Amino acid sequence: MNDILPGASSAWQHLESVLREVVHAYGYTEMRLPLLEKTELFKRSIGEVTDIVEKEMYTFEDRNGDSLTLRPEGTAGCVRACMEHGLLHNQVQRLWYGGPMFRHERPQKGRYRQFHQLGVESFGMAGPDIDAEMIFMTARMWQRLGLEHTTLQVNSLGTPQARSSYRAALVEYLKGRYDELDEDSRRRLESNPLRILDSKNPALQVVVEAAPVLPDYLDEESREHFAGLLALLDAAGIDYEVNPRLVRGLDYYSRTVFEWVTDQLGAQGTICAGGRYDGLVEYLGGRPTPAFGFAVGLERLLALLQESGVEFPDGCPHLYLVLVGEQGRLRGLVFADELRDALPGLRVQCNCDGGSFKSQFKRADRSGAEYALVLGDDEVEQQTATLKPLRTDAGQEVLQQQDTAARLRKLLASAPV
Numbered sequence: 001m002n003d004i005l006p007g008a009s010s011a012w013q014h015l016e017s018v019l020r021e022v023v024h025a026y027g028y029t030e031m032r033l034p035l036l037e038k039t040e041l042f043k044r045s046i047g048e049v050t051d052i053v054e055k056e057m058y059t060f061e062d063r064n065g066d067s068l069t070l071r072p073e074g075t076a077g078c079v080r081a082c083m084e085h086g087l088l089h090n091q092v093q094r095l096w097y098g099g100p101m102f103r104h105e106r107p108q109k110g111r112y113r114q115f116h117q118l119g120v121e122s123f124g125m126a127g128p129d130i131d132a133e134m135i136f137m138t139a140r141m142w143q144r145l146g147l148e149h150t151t152l153q154v155n156s157l158g159t160p161q162a163r164s165s166y167r168a169a170l171v172e173y174l175k176g177r178y179d180e181l182d183e184d185s186r187r188r189l190e191s192n193p194l195r196i197l198d199s200k201n202p203a204l205q206v207v208v209e210a211a212p213v214l215p216d217y218l219d220e221e222s223r224e225h226f227a228g229l230l231a232l233l234d235a236a237g238i239d240y241e242v243n244p245r246l247v248r249g250l251d252y253y254s255r256t257v258f259e260w261v262t263d264q265l266g267a268q269g270t271i272c273a274g275g276r277y278d279g280l281v282e283y284l285g286g287r288p289t290p291a292f293g294f295a296v297g298l299e300r301l302l303a304l305l306q307e308s309g310v311e312f313p314d315g316c317p318h319l320y321l322v323l324v325g326e327q328g329r330l331r332g333l334v335f336a337d338e339l340r341d342a343l344p345g346l347r348v349q350c351n352c353d354g355g356s357f358k359s360q361f362k363r364a365d366r367s368g369a370e371y372a373l374v375l376g377d378d379e380v381e382q383q384t385a386t387l388k389p390l391r392t393d394a395g396q397e398v399l400q401q402q403d404t405a406a407r408l409r410k411l412l413a414s415a416p417v
Ligand code: ATP
Pocket: 073, 103, 105, 110, 111, 112, 113, 114, 115, 116, 117, 268, 270, 271, 272, 273, 274, 295, 296, 297, 298, 299, 300
């Protein structure tokens, strides 16, 4: 679990604000959901025979003896909330949420026990156009963030019926190579064989690569649905790879699945994953409701942006007020507020707790501010202020206090206020 320290938080804010802007541009609205849900919800929705439920959940009993779990992902809670508040009845929904998720995994680069996701879900739309819209949205996120080096992989899982005939063929094949399977896979052979294809064990890759593939078992309608999606991606000029081994091994997933992957982050290369889950709402006790969603892993996305040398705004103050003498100290806090009123968005830090001229300038420098503005007794008397650039060799200027905001607006035009 990471502390996000002052030096890192502005990169997070930048990332989150760009992502928010993009989801809002598509007309999606935010849901704010609890971090805790009943354990049962995750067991049912994610499935008992998955890494998450078997090994990764933070589960505990509360004071009433109810079993609760820190959310390992957001879809389950989102569906629960929508059902509880009647948001799925005779209407479509386009929703998003963000925040921390918790999984007790082995910590490594790109894999943490508390990590952050942006989740986006839609309900009530069955056609491939909503799948395409949501994939367009992810492409726009990368574009707006200045990200290259990501590849879109897509596949179709078909209907549950198509998948069950595929499953039978897969099990037969895997039984023939039983000796090569690891312990997890042997256990999953009966319970959840599709998940074996998703195994992270490199020793299994040979077995996985020679396995029968799902597209050969697709039903006609799913084939058409998938062709419809690909046509929409083509029309938008979005490059993709069809990866017939891309699966999500849960029963309620159907048709489209996709991932955005990069080779720049080592083994943890998936920055965004999602797909269609038409069966889930009904499975959790609601009416049959088509649904599509995805989640972006923010730590990985941030790491990839840093890897690619994308620059973030630093969030430092624009201005540090150096206050000398009694008059300067009295006027300083008020003058700082006047500047904030005149220039919305201006970041001003005002020296507090006194200190010599020299030590105040040291603090100004450490704050990262671009300019120091000095108010001493003389300045106060003459209603002036002395502006001193801290990051360039440009000379200082004496300004009338009433002209200071206008001067700053001009100077900061290159670094938008
Ligand atoms: P992986 O195959 O990497 O284990 P997953 O299938 O468990 O991923 P999802 O449940 O699909 O992941 O979550 C969506 C995204 O959230 C992932 O693509 C990834 O970017 C991010 N993510 C998942 N688990 C973690 C984690 N432990 N730490 C950081 N990011 C994570």
